[in-house]
Amino acid sequence: MTENHSKSKFHFDTPEGVSKSSAEKIASSLLKGCAEILKGGIGILTETVQFMELFRVGRLDFVPRADDIFLVTYPRSGTTWMQMILYQLASRGNMDFTHICQVAPWFERVISFNVMSAEAIEAILSPRIFKSHLSYRWIPKGQCRYIYVMRNGKDVAVSFFHFYKSHLGFKGDFSEFFDLFMAGKVQFGSWFKHVSGWLEHRDNPNILFLEYENLIQDLEGCLRRIIQFCGFDVSSEQFPEIMEKCSFAFMKKHESKFDHITATIWEKGYKQNAFLRKGEIGSAKTYLNEGQEKLFEQKSEKYIGKFGANDDLHIPANPHSSTRNP
Numbered sequence: 001m002t003e004n005h006s007k008s009k010f011h012f013d014t015p016e017g018v019s020k021s022s023a024e025k026i027a028s029s030l031l032k033g034c035a036e037i038l039k040g041g042i043g044i045l046t047e048t049v050q051f052m053e054l055f056r057v058g059r060l061d062f063v064p065r066a067d068d069i070f071l072v073t074y075p076r077s078g079t080t081w082m083q084m085i086l087y088q089l090a091s092r093g094n095m096d097f098t099h100i101c102q103v104a105p106w107f108e109r110v111i112s113f114n115v116m117s118a119e120a121i122e123a124i125l126s127p128r129i130f131k132s133h134l135s136y137r138w139i140p141k142g143q144c145r146y147i148y149v150m151r152n153g154k155d156v157a158v159s160f161f162h163f164y165k166s167h168l169g170f171k172g173d174f175s176e177f178f179d180l181f182m183a184g185k186v187q188f189g190s191w192f193k194h195v196s197g198w199l200e201h202r203d204n205p206n207i208l209f210l211e212y213e214n215l216i217q218d219l220e221g222c223l224r225r226i227i228q229f230c231g232f233d234v235s236s237e238q239f240p241e242i243m244e245k246c247s248f249a250f251m252k253k254h255e256s257k258f259d260h261i262t263a264t265i266w267e268k269g270y271k272q273n274a275f276l277r278k279g280e281i282g283s284a285k286t287y288l289n290e291g292q293e294k295l296f297e298q299k300s301e302k303y304i305g306k307f308g309a310n311d312d313l314h315i316p317a318n319p320h321s322s323t324r325n326p
């Protein structure tokens, strides 16, 4: 072959004194390194783009109302519980939702993943309840109310670890996760920074700080504080039913209304319980138009007609096949 033989674009010459297999190893680790660098770069770019969009809609376009309630937490600190508590108090016990995020949307998610348009967010009736994991720095500021729920950080780490395994495909063990958690290399960053960032504003009368542990020990007392802070109108007759609906047992029984997996189904507009549809013969008659029928028949004739199959796919027995014993 000449010098200009069919070298591929990715061909490289083995340097003198280096065996082919070690050259391949070097090339492989070089490519791996490049891939890692690119992956990091793409990650940073994606995050930057998302962040810019979030900043635009969240901080510049979004107009908070005085009666908006932002429920803010570091993940796994009792967010969903507080979504339920707030919605139950605001709606006086309504359970008519597929997922709690429909009635108490996750602010940064609905805007940055385009789940809800600005108009749809505007159309939500007051008081709007938004869940958020944003740091104090990035939460939209206004005359609205903020409820920040804190939970013991070590319990948060354990709960987050299980969530990473069950929902995010994490394969490591707890000590691997714990290292990530401590370094703030988990979703929503450092627990320490999140909590301390909000605590710096604990004297702000528009922010109510609650503890997950306190909700467990004295749910009724916490509900009363929330009612007072938000100005909800809940009668004493409605109170026991709301307490019951905010219990762990009740929420566990209706878990799909709270699981992130159902939220994704709702966000994407997928339909549940549509997998086993009808189990009947002939539904296609009401679906295919004349042109589609014709197209189908032509293709059928070409591929299946030679076997003598008719429309309902009755295939005549093959005269050459012998009946075999099972």
Ligand code: PPS
Residues within 6 Å of the ligand: 073, 074, 075, 076, 077, 078, 079, 080, 081, 155, 158, 159, 160, 162, 163, 216, 246, 247, 248, 249, 251
């Ligand atoms: S997430 O993924 O950030 O939305 O998670 P989050 O909702 O903040 O926290 C999940 C943990 O809250 C517990 N939880 C409750 N505890 C007591 N009572 C009620 N009603 C309740 N609802 C949710 C939930 O079990 C998670 O904690 P762990 O420790 O994992 O059980």
